[in-house]
Amino acid sequence: MKTAEIKRRYLAHFEANGHAVVPSAPLPAISDPNLLFVNAGMVQFVPYFLGQQSPPFPRAVSVQKCIRTPDIDEVGKTSRHGTFFQMNGNFSFGDYFKAGAIPLAWELSTKPVDQGGFGLDPERIWATVYLDDDEAYDLWLRTGVPAERIVRRGKKDNFWSMGIPGPAGPCSELYYDRGPEYGAEGGPEVDEDRYLEFWNLVFMQYEIADVRSKEEFRIVGELPKKNIDTGMGLERMASILQGVDNLYEIDEVRPILDRAAELTGKRYGAHSGHAANQSHPDDVRLRVIADHVRTALMLIGDGVTPSNEGRGYVLRRIMRRAIRSVRLLGWQERALPELLPVARDCMAPSYPELAADFERISAYAYAEEDAFLATLRAGTTILDTAIAETRTAGGRALTGDKAFQLHDTYGFPIDLTLEIAAEQGLDVDQEGFRRLMADQRARAKADAQARKTGHTDLSAYRSVLDAGGPVTFTGYTEVSREST
Numbered sequence: 001m002k003t004a005e006i007k008r009r010y011l012a013h014f015e016a017n018g019h020a021v022v023p024s025a026p027l028p029a030i031s032d033p034n035l036l037f038v039n040a041g042m043v044q045f046v047p048y049f050l051g052q053q054s055p056p057f058p059r060a061v062s063v064q065k066c067i068r069t070p071d072i073d074e075v076g077k078t079s080r081h082g083t084f085f086q087m088n089g090n091f092s093f094g095d096y097f098k099a100g101a102i103p104l105a106w107e108l109s110t111k112p113v114d115q116g117g118f119g120l121d122p123e124r125i126w127a128t129v130y131l132d133d134d135e136a137y138d139l140w141l142r143t144g145v146p147a148e149r150i151v152r153r154g155k156k157d158n159f160w161s162m163g164i165p166g167p168a169g170p171c172s173e174l175y176y177d178r179g180p181e182y183g184a185e186g187g188p189e190v191d192e193d194r195y196l197e198f199w200n201l202v203f204m205q206y207e208i209a210d211v212r213s214k215e216e217f218r219i220v221g222e223l224p225k226k227n228i229d230t231g232m233g234l235e236r237m238a239s240i241l242q243g244v245d246n247l248y249e250i251d252e253v254r255p256i257l258d259r260a261a262e263l264t265g266k267r268y269g270a271h272s273g274h275a276a277n278q279s280h281p282d283d284v285r286l287r288v289i290a291d292h293v294r295t296a297l298m299l300i301g302d303g304v305t306p307s308n309e310g311r312g313y314v315l316r317r318i319m320r321r322a323i324r325s326v327r328l329l330g331w332q333e334r335a336l337p338e339l340l341p342v343a344r345d346c347m348a349p350s351y352p353e354l355a356a357d358f359e360r361i362s363a364y365a366y367a368e369e370d371a372f373l374a375t376l377r378a379g380t381t382i383l384d385t386a387i388a389e390t391r392t393a394g395g396r397a398l399t400g401d402k403a404f405q406l407h408d409t410y411g412f413p414i415d416l417t418l419e420i421a422a423e424q425g426l427d428v429d430q431e432g433f434r435r436l437m438a439d440q441r442a443r444a445k446a447d448a449q450a451r452k453t454g455h456t457d458l459s460a461y462r463s464v465l466d467a468g469g470p471v472t473f474t475g476y477t478e479v480s481r482e483s484t
């Protein structure tokens, strides 16, 4: 089943059950100063949940475009994390509660494909509930999940709050067992790759206060009007229904991956098994490229442009990481003119505005790639000189100072410095480099403290910002933790 069809069926199922169909909000989270990007379907409905506005409808359904920057390090390595993804969600604002939400989710998941459902085998579905949520437990039992496939889990996994005083409550997740070739038996507690989480049902039931963290607070009482907020990963359902190993292989992403493989002359999957942990590094890179190119398309499509701060900086890093990955796989020419049109063709059936606006989108993307390639060329020249000087002086390692200067002034990625130095038979004083990075990070932190930007989404990118320095950054650094 195509991704677009899964989306259509989701909307149709909930519309038939009295839900108003609400369009996706744009990716930049303009309504919430604490968030860079919308990261869940509920974000645009927060004022209703907090009682700040009264909802124009008691029930809603949407397919929300989402970005989760904290998941970037997982991309390509797990089977289930995209930087950009789409979250299908149904919402009740003081209308139905658990006894409504659970059967609605079950029905759509298991209804045969020829009757408009997703046709999942009920025997492969597991449900989790919060420790003391007997109500949800009994409802799953009655709806069709046997006791041995209902798992009680603690706060970390199965309790939802916004980390502020207000509504909170237990949640309940659905997992699909992909079978023994994906990992060990025993349910989601044992293996989250084999058991793929595809739907989260949040039951906003309590009012909390004295909030010290997402897991430390006091329940003050029951909410007078209880709400439902659910999120089903569209790409995850697509990966299940299309019988592919991960969400980079679904219809909306795979063509980008294939084009990248073609360009770089790699044969995707040549050395990999089914499970995410059996992946070859080249395959991980191809997935990163596909994910990041699609993400860049969606971000620029929603008005974000590359820059050295905030949302634009996240976009810049994502793009540069994609371009760099292509080069590491062996293609040295401009990559985006080859890849971005493929991403457009994948996504335009669901988002026709991408085709209409492609001239503008691609102009930003291609200019960014050209600027980055120029940075790489400049850095390479300086690096070559430094290598030659080190050699002449009889040194065996490039100084930490030089590596830091290349990184800091020219935006030249440290991993590239390491690689090129190694090719020339030289070490790099990584210890010295790291010390200089740490000094700079301390300065950036003090600076950030002064500006008080502390919120979740941005803080997840703190290390990245620190690594580049929001003001002095002129180029690229790898997103991975090792290099920051």
Ligand code: ATP
Pocket: 068, 071, 080, 081, 082, 083, 084, 085, 086, 087, 197, 198, 199, 200, 231, 232, 233, 234, 235, 236
């Ligand atoms: P996971 O534990 O797999 O990281 P999650 O518990 O963080 O997922 P939720 O916050 O519950 O995810 O989001 C609701 C649903 O959105 C998930 O059940 C999943 O189907 C989907 N989802 C979450 N994060 C991603 C992502 N990075 N890429 C694709 N789909 C996602």
Ligand code: MG
Pocket: none
């Ligand atoms: Mg997650």
Ligand code: MG
Pocket: 197
């Ligand atoms: Mg989870």
Ligand code: MG
Pocket: 173, 197, 200
């Ligand atoms: Mg979840």
